[in-house]
Amino acid sequence: MDSPEDRLNAFLGHAVGDLGAAISATLMLVGDRLGLYRALAESPATPAELAERTRTHERYIREWLANQAAGGYVTYDAATGHYALDDAQRLCLASPDSPVDLAGAYYIVEAAFHALERTTDNFRTGQGMEWGEHHACLFHGTERFFRAGYHAHLMTEWLPALDGVVDKLSQGARVADVGCGHGASTLLMAKAFPRSQFIGYDYHADSIRTANERARAAGVSNAHFAVADAVGYEDEGLDLVAFFDCLHDMGDPVGAARHARQALRPDGHCLLVEPFAGDAVQDNLNPVGRVYYGASSQICVPVSLARHGPALGAQAGQARLQAIMTEGGFGRFRRATQTPFNLVLEARP
Incomplete structure (x- = not known):
């Protein structure tokens, strides 16, 4: 049987995940309004490349991409420094006519x-x-x-x-x-x-x-x-x-x-x-x-x-x-x- 401490830690882990989702909700809207998901769906990009494509500020894009990667909404290749959308992410985030927008x-x-x-x-x-x-x-x-x-x-x-x-x-x-x-x-x-x-x-x-x-x-x-x-x-x-x-x-x-x-x-x-x-x-x-x-x-x-x-x-x-x-x-x-x-x-x- 789990100890009270184990149950507390498990609940906190769950709650931190929800907190991360909540604070990221506005960033989802930013990504949609500025076309960041759509641009990333076209091809992988570094923060500087994505900023150039979308005419946005690189420093903000760097932070946005890291947030999205931490949440599993974009993928990150540490070897190349590129961020990308996989097929599932592209379908849900960059395709308004998909089964789930x-x-x-x-x-x-x-x-x-x-x-x-x-x-x-x-x-x-x-x-x-x-x-x-x-x-x-x-x-x-x-x-x-x-x-x-x-x-x-x-x-x-x-x-x-x-x-x-x-x-x-x-x-x-x-x-x-x-x-x-x-x-x-x-x-x-x-x-x-x-x-x-x-x-x-x-x-x-x-x-x-x-x-x-x-x-x-x-x-x-x-x-x-x-x-x-x-x-x-x-x-x-x-x-x-x-x-x-x-x-x-x-x-x-x-x-x-x-x-x-x-x-x-x-x-x-x-x-x-x-x-x-x-x-x-x-x-x-x-x-x-x-x-x-x-x-x-x-x-x-x-x-x-x-x-x-x-x-x-x-x-x-x-x-x-x-x-x-x-x-x-x-x-x-x-x-x-x-x-x-x-x-x-x-x-x-």
Whole structure:
């Protein structure tokens, strides 16, 4: 049996690792904003070479590279003095369309620090914080982090896992993407299925403006975006209603489910993508659960409580989500597929 001193040292070692990650979070943002990861992905470099490529100051770059190498985010060759990204580091740090845009996720961390005073007050009072009250870096970071997963999985795994949906979309379907944010998921589907019509809804007007700008810039004519909450849009006869990583944030998730059920055709589908979670707390005491509980307590729960909602949180789990959809009028519910970060659920009338 370990002695108290052994347990103390083990905990301190773990905590120092977390402290190193925390103090390095802003340096991840520096690396992304200044293009340091992207430049390093092109070829190995010394600090002086990387500084020259990125038009930055060598002394700062030297320190940044040492920090990143100490954390395992870049590799260092002591014999040559060169730093580099290996294949895994390159995929996660310098490729926004990879399965995990790790650098993009740190903008969500930045937003949590912007909201720190409000978060502290919320813990005391039980009050909430609307999505639109957050710093704009949250909207940017959320889009980047989740868009990477959509690029990796939506077309190849998630939609094909739904019963007959790809055929309907190929022939021409009507789709609503509820809680669409900047429209990353909507535009991805619209580009893949030009015969279908897509409408994205979000109650955050600035996000809808951005989504419409993205659609125009991409030349996508079969996707449009409008300001509406999850119980306020007026569509009917839809073939697919999608909720991407948003139902757990809502003030009235049962109402959102009921509204989606009423908007769907009798043979329609509801796609529910949620953060991966088990049904019990102990199922989620792992690194992925830690990330999601952290985001949930500072972002997801406050958004729901701001509207006097049930605050499902980002680790709601399949059983609770099924209960929500069933109460909303759906008769069939199943887990269509999953990833380490997502539950992909299908509800049908």
